Amino acid sequence: MKKKRKAIVSTGAVLIVFCIVFVLISRLLRPKYMTDLEEGSFISQYYREAGGHDVIFLGDCEVYANFSPMELYRNNGITAYVRGTPQQLVWMSYYVAEETFRYETPRVLVFNVNAMRYSEPVSEAYNRLTIDKMRWSGSKAGMILASMTEGEQFLSYVFPILRYHSRFDKLTQEDFTYLFRERDNTFNGFQLHTEVVPEGMFPVKKVLADYQFGDICYEYLDKIRLLCEENGTELILVKAPSLYPYWYEEYDEQIREYAAQHGLAFYNFVERTEEIGLDFARDTYDGGYHLNLFGAEKLSRYFGDILAEKHGAADHRQDPETAPVYDKKLEMYDEVIRERMRAEENEENQ
Numbered sequence: 125m126k127k128k129r130k131a132i133v134s135t136g137a138v139l140i141v142f143c144i145v146f147v148l149i150s151r152l153l154r155p156k157y158m159t160d161l162e163e164g165s166f167i168s169q170y171y172r173e174a175g176g177h178d179v180i181f182l183g184d185c186e187v188y189a190n191f192s193p194m195e196l197y198r199n200n201g202i203t204a205y206v207r208g209t210p211q212q213l214v215w216m217s218y219y220v221a222e223e224t225f226r227y228e229t230p231r232v233l234v235f236n237v238n239a240m241r242y243s244e245p246v247s248e249a250y251n252r253l254t255i256d257k258m259r260w261s262g263s264k265a266g267m268i269l270a271s272m273t274e275g276e277q278f279l280s281y282v283f284p285i286l287r288y289h290s291r292f293d294k295l296t297q298e299d300f301t302y303l304f305r306e307r308d309n310t311f312n313g314f315q316l317h318t319e320v321v322p323e324g325m326f327p328v329k330k331v332l333a334d335y336q337f338g339d340i341c342y343e344y345l346d347k348i349r350l351l352c353e354e355n356g357t358e359l360i361l362v363k364a365p366s367l368y369p370y371w372y373e374e375y376d377e378q379i380r381e382y383a384a385q386h387g388l389a390f391y392n393f394v395e396r397t398e399e400i401g402l403d404f405a406r407d408t409y410d411g412g413y414h415l416n417l418f419g420a421e422k423l424s425r426y427f428g429d430i431l432a433e434k435h436g437a438a439d440h441r442q443d444p445e446t447a448p449v450y451d452k453k454l455e456m457y458d459e460v461i462r463e464r465m466r467a468e469e470n471e472e473n474q
Contacts, residue, residue, distance in 0.1 A: 154256060154284040155291075158302045161253065162309045163188075163210045167220075168257035169308050170207055174227035176446065178437055179204035181313070182217040182348075183236030186364035189414035191234075193312035194457040195421040197450045200428035201439030206313030211250035214239045214344040219267035220254075221348055225355050226261070232435055233352050234360045237379050237390075238371070240345070243338025245273045255281060311457050317416045318464045323404035324411030326368040335374035342382075349386060358389075358435060365393040365402060365423065367412035391430065393423065400426045417461065 157164030166188060179202055181187045188208035196202040207220050217235060224230070245251060251271045258264045268281045280287040310316070352359040361383055363371055371394050383390035393400065400422055404412050407419030415423060431437035440446040 154288055155252075157253070157257065158307060158309070159298055163315070164253040165257060165306060166310060166313060166315075167207070167209050167254055168259075168306065169310060170205060170224075170313065171227075171259060172308070173205060173312060174224075177203050177205045177228060177312075178231045178440075179234060179431060180221075180224055180228075180230040180232075181206040181208060181234045181236070182212070182220055183208050183364075184212045184239055185210055185414060186238050186366055187234075187236045188310065188313055188315050189317065189409075190364045190366075190420050190423055191427070192314045192316075192417070192420045192424045194314065194450075194454055195424035196428045196431075197440070198454060199425045200432045200437065201441035202428055202431055202437045203440055203446060203450070204312065206310075208236075208313060209254040211242075211246050212239060212254055213242050213245065213271070214341045214348075215270040216254055216267055218344045218347045218351070219263040219270070221351055222266075223258070223261060223263040225351065225357075226263075229355050230357055232358045232360055232431065232437065233348070234362055235345075235348060237361050237363055237375075238366075240337045240341045240379070241369075241375065243340055245271050248273050248276055251276075256284070311453065311460075314420070316457075316460065316464075317409040317414075318418075318461065318468060319409040319416060320406055320418075321409055321411050322406070323367060323408060326370075326412070329370050332372070332374075335372055335378075337375070337378055345382070349388070360435065361388055361390040362427075363390075363392045363394055364415075365397050365400065365419075366414060367404060367408075389435070391427070393427075396426075 155161065155164060163185075179193075179196070181191055181204065185208065188206050191204075191206055193202075193204040193206060196204050207224060209216070209220075212220070217239065221233060224233075251268075251273070255264065255267055255271065258267070264281075268278055272278065277286070349359050361379060363376070363379070371392075376392055379390055379392075382388070397404075402415070402419055402422055404419075407415055407422065409416035428437075432439065440450070
């Protein structure tokens with residue numbers, strides 16, 4: 125009996141050690157997204173900030189590059205977080221929204237409609253930038269199943285070692301430095317760019333064979349809308365003011381019709397660039413695809429006024445609990461901006 129018990133204990137100990145080693149190796153091999161492809165870490169940074177946001181943004185690079193929660197707070201006292209990730213497709217936004225409601229119930233959820241143009245997953249690489257660092261839940265499982273491209277396996281998301289086992293000879297110092305910790309590289313989900321690259325040349329605007337958004341996009345847009353209704357959250361649709369890829373009038377008509385049908389607000393900021401004060405000779409960091417800091421702050425001030433005046437977003441600048449936290453964030457935000465501006469000025473003078 126004692127021998128049997130000892131054998132069971134020994135076997136259990138071996139299994140525990142194996143599991144620990146397996147988890148450690150999996151963590152080591154999984155990309156850290158801290159200095160290389162840092163957009164892959166945006167999804168997990170939210171968990172350290174979850175709760176207390178009046179406004180949540182969902183969407184792709186058109187939200188995390190174009191809307192600054194710090195400027196929303198500075199100008200209007202609005203507490204906001206951008207839960208944007210690269211190539212965040214409509215079904216991904218739904219599962220991010222579903223997960224968000226487990227942590228908090230925002231007054232407003234803002235969805236950028238650019239993703240409506242995509243009816244199929246784009247690539248595993250983009251999938252990984254959203255999914256890899258998402259916490260395990262039914263929402264993550266649903267996102268994986270909805271997003272997998274041909275040849276992908278669900279288990280490779282459950283056990284990252286199955287996907288990244290070949291990274292052993294590609295490990296860098298980053299993999300060891302951030303094995304058990306992360307650093308924030310956004311301000312409430314906003315990716316800060318101070319570079320200035322004026323508007324460039326774009327391909328000729330093509331006539332498309334079909335402008336109709338896919339059924340799956342409408343299916344998940346409906347799910348986002350119903351999820352908001354169930355939680356008493358107002359859904360606002362927006363189109364960020366990028367110059368390319370082109371936002372066709374036929375796209376716009378479909379969103380306007382959907383918004384009118386369901387009583388939703390829709391703001392197409394592509395049409396309002398002059399009113400916002402955007403200058404694409406100065407307010408973009410990549411030739412017009414996305415806004416830089418200067419453009420994002422203009423857009424955020426403009427939209428912040430709309431959120432406050434038309435959608436009841438509260439001003440928290442005198443809130444004894446919120447104000448000290450956000451005032452400290454603003455100090456850090458402004459200091460980072462000053463440092464980057466000094467670095468760019470020094471580089472220009474060399």
